[in-house]
Amino acid sequence: MxxxxxxxxxxxxxxxxxxxxxxxxxxxxxxxxxxxxxxTEISGAVVAPATIVVETSTKTVQHRDGGIINQILVKNGDFVKAGDLVLRLDDTLTRSNLAVLTNQLDELYAQEARLTAEIQGRNEISFKKRAQSPLHRAHLMMIEETQRNMMEARQKNHLSKREQLQTQIVQFEKQIGGLIRQRDAKQTEVDLVNAELGGLESLRKKKLVTESRVMAFQRERSSLEGELGGIIAQIARSEEAISERRVMILQADEELRSNNLEQLQQTRAQISELEERRIAAQDELRRTEIRAPQNGKVFDLAVHTIGGVVMGGEVVMKIVPEEDQLIVEAKVQPVDVDQIGPDQEATIRLPAFDKRTTPELKARLKTISPDLVEDPRTGSTYYLAELAIPENELERLDGKSLIPGMPVEAFIKTEDRSVLSYLVKPMMDQIAHAMRET
The missing domain is CATH 1.20.5 (Single alpha-helices involved in coiled-coils or other helix-helix interfaces)
Known part of the structure; x- marks a missing residue:
């Protein structure tokens, strides 16, 4: 027991x-x-999906009006310099339109020079000297010769009118000269008859001559005075005709000048309108040659067929700027944005490369968008963060190249936190949330 x-x-x-x-x-x-x-503290990080982009963004090459493709001078991967010709559109219609406008302007400029010479009373036309090809020069010479012939014909026509009027004036002046002599002769006859009548009147008073004879002389005197009056009237009409012809000469000169001034005004208005249209046509012709906006590498070439159609505003290719720095654009969730700020360190992982041979790259946060950005495809919102990768980090890739559009992962380092805070924070958040609800 x-x-x-x-x-x-x-x-x-x-x-x-x-x-x-x-x-x-x-x-x-x-x-x-x-x-x-x-x-014990552990390092924290905000993980965000990201993409490699060009710092100043990729340049898109477009054409405002579109057209038919005539030449494609580059392919994807080609390096181009700013101003290099990359695509040429068909310019047949544009060149034809420009040629028509140029020919019309050539004629109008020649007409303007001719009208100016006529208004100024010059016998020679001063045509504007412009640079042109030999073929164009031959065309201009034909136009200028036409204007010279027109000026000569117009001058001859005008001079002919003046000469006709001057001839009529001379004829009237000669007629007046004859009439003056007739007037003087008639006046002499009238004077003689008056003298004879004076003698006859004395004899009639003495009853030496008959009354009938005296009356005969009086009738003769009246007839002579009538003829004299007719001659004087003819002289007046001739002088009036001369004045009319001189006025007609002045009117012809003024009419020619007025017509020339009116034509010159109309010609210059047409020149102004056609010059605007020619400038537009020249600009349209220049735009048939699509050139690179800056140095860079061609990619995403959208046209491949000669004779194909490019629509107005269509992107025909993109050019990655050659000297622009590549940066990382990360999409940070709104709940994480309060943990990051400019100049924070980050790590970039490159899923496109072999993880065993490709190191992670160090980066630094440059900027954060001041407001939420909405993805137009998914409707999701995020803050856009830009991270810069130093050159010495890029050298660690051993010849591998980062390409715009390449997906990466960004780990933006946050403040170090203790293990206890990680364990307690969710519980404290739940308690605070529960207390707010009550």
Whole structure:
């Protein structure tokens, strides 16, 4: 009986001793773990999907009006310099339109020079000297010769009118000269008849001549005075005719000048209108040659067929700027944006390359968008962060190249936090949320 009691006591003591040891170990473990979690800090990071882009963005090459493709002078991967010809559109219609406008302007400029010479009373036309090809020069010479002939014909026609009027004036002047002589002769006859009548009147008073003879002389005098009056009237009519012819000469000169001024005004108005149209046609012709906007590499070439149609505003190719720095654009979730700021360190992972041979690259956060950006395809929102990769980091790629559009992962380093804060924060957030709801 005593043995059984001793065995029972030893077992209870052993269990109690083991429980105490276990309690001590558990307390030590909890205390040690709590101390470790409170003291030990681990690095935090905001993980964001990202893309390699060009700092000043890729340049798109477009054509405002579109057209038919005549030549494709580049292919994907070609390096081009700013101003290099990359695509030529068909310019047949544009050149034809420009040629028509140029010919019309050539004629109008020649007409303007001719009208100016006529207004100024010059016999020679001063045509504008412009640079032109030999073929164009031959065309201009024909136009200029036509204007010279026209000026000569117009001058001859005008001079002919003047000469006709001058001839009529001379004829009237000669007629007046004859009439004056007739007038003088008639006046002499009238004077003689008057003298004879004076003598006859004295004789009639003495009854030496008859009354009938005196009356005959009086009739003759009246007839002579009538003829004299007719001659004087003819002289007046001739002088009036001369005045009319001189007025007609002045009117012809003024009419010619007025017509020339009116034609010159109309010609210059047409020149102004056609010059605007020619400038537009020249600009349209220049735009049939599509040139690179800057140095860079051609990619995403959208046209491949000669004779194909390019629509107005259509992007025909893109050019990655050659000297622009490549940066990383990361899409940061709104809940993480308060953890990041400019100049924070980051790590860039490149899933496109072999992880075993490609290192992670260090980067630094440059900017964060001031407001949310919405993805037009998915409707999701994010903050756009730009990260710069130093040149010495790019050299670690051992010849591999980063290409715009390449997907990467950005790990933006945040403040170091203790393990305990990671464990406690979710619980504290839940408690705070629950208290706000109550």
């Amino acid at each position: 005593a043995r059984n009691t001793d065995k029972s006591y030893d077992l209870g003591a052993s269990i109690s001793r083991h429980l105490r040891v276990g309690g001590y170990l558990a307390a030590l473990l909890i205390l040690g773990g709590g101390t470790w979690s409170a003291v």
